[in-house]
Amino acid sequence: MANQNAPIPNCIDIENAFGLIEKHINRTPVLTSRSVNAMLGCSVYLKCENFQRVGAFKFRGATHAILRLNPNEAKCGVITHSSGNHAAAMALAASQRGIPAYIVMPENAPEIKKKAVTGYGGIITFCPPTQADREQTMLRIKSQTGATFIHPYDNFNVICGQGTAALELMQQEPKLDVVIAPIGGGGLLSGTATYIKGRFPHVKVYGAEPKNADDAFRSLRDRTIYPSVKPQTIADGLLTSLSPLTYTILSQHCNGILTVSEQSIIDAMRMVWERMKIIIEPSSAVPVAAIMENAELFRNLRVGVIISGGNVDLNHLPWQG
């Protein structure tokens, strides 16, 4: 892929991104809980991107990438073929700049995801549910409209935007020992690790991943990018595999990937709902589960956790079978 020679962001790029997007995003709160800390044996600080616009950190990267377009690019709009939080984030960020967002979605995508995108003003084109169809449809719309493709994570500006959550977290809780973020394609963790290691090199940065979707863990261990092959996990935001850019960044800046069981993810999610009264999605529970499963590693430390989002189907909760 061409991106192997793409520029690699550093912490100054993330600070510049923050300056550009700050007034467009929510400064999300950092929450902590006596009872959760007692249960986990350390002090946990949740950076609540579930309170971000569109309910997920993805709005940071999408906003940044869209604000970086020059006026000629911007007027043709943007395009992507994600169907999750990135699609909703692109739709809202584009509408904030007054430009079109073209979203290619498999025709069998859940109703709730279609509604999120159209609710934010995105223009959906449906396609048959294969990767080849998605890409073909995307290329067709792109050539018809001149829209700029914005990859959900293999993109310099997206990664810089995602890193601003860690920047805010360190402003809000400057004395952390460790920061953990979930890892799917690696955009959030790449931005997080780039910022933290650039400005706070003594702070450890871990990724957290479902055991059932441990391609990032294996990729970094074996120094090659493994594809993510139909993983079965409740953490549906973490199904994708690393990209050349995120692989390169994480090889350099990440202290390790912790993998967790499905049961731990459910337990962690329920604990946060019950004890902290906030709604987090399963992907966000993965780093909390990593603390549960690695109590000794985090004992008595001050642990920052990036809560990636809170978009959950309230009709189907994982503990209800």
Added chain:
Amino acid sequence: MANQNAPIPNCIDIENAFGLIEKHINRTPVLTSRSVNAMLGCSVYLKCENFQRVGAFKFRGATHAILRLNPNEAKCGVITHSSGNHAAAMALAASQRGIPAYIVMPENAPEIKKKAVTGYGGIITFCPPTQADREQTMLRIKSQTGATFIHPYDNFNVICGQGTAALELMQQEPKLDVVIAPIGGGGLLSGTATYIKGRFPHVKVYGAEPKNADDAFRSLRDRTIYPSVKPQTIADGLLTSLSPLTYTILSQHCNGILTVSEQSIIDAMRMVWERMKIIIEPSSAVPVAAIMENAELFRNLRVGVIISGGNVDLNHLPWQG
């Protein structure tokens, strides 16, 4: 009842209460949401007592009442016959002062409520599930132990403690036009109205109540305290009737009671969960439902809402039938 000649708190009493309890309680955040404001046609500021210790505002009143005991009273402990959030709050507040909390509970109380009380160190005595048995058992334990009875709302110090949520809210969002709180026995609304009308007399204060449990609405309309007779409502924190003290305060300071349907309560609760990613209990959704049902009354205003708590059985959500 003796309380007809009891002293009536004023806003200075609430400020004094705040000085006493401030370091023991959580300063809960105030949250707002663009999308919820757009749906409701006004700017809503939620004072998130679901993030209070024990998950409810009740910890404020319990802490204040317990800190006001003199050392001789304190060493004998406190007693109550609530089985909900007040019982959990009493148990934790008492344990913070290092004194016993005796909680009288019907033997058929839900497991989740028993666990909350024992988890915070409360000493439960079970009794048959009638009001007479509760009171008899309470009097017996009280005479055996010398514990001080702390009523969940017909109590000067409890009301002053509950009013500190409104005090913080006005510090955090000084320019509100209206404040709404749910009303059951009236402790929260009495503290809220006392503080607001004392310090911000131009700000309107409304109570919000389920139509199916509208005894407070009728009591204030007809100038007499109606008992609450087995009301059928999902808002299980609002089943109790006014007391002499709360009736007196609300007659003087409350601008009105808004009653809402069960369906509105469910819709409001779900909207807050989905859009704001916070877990609120049905009783907390009642004032949000009151805004939904009275759009013209609140159009374009800045509306503070006291979110009473977030203690919900996650296995049984109201929209799941």
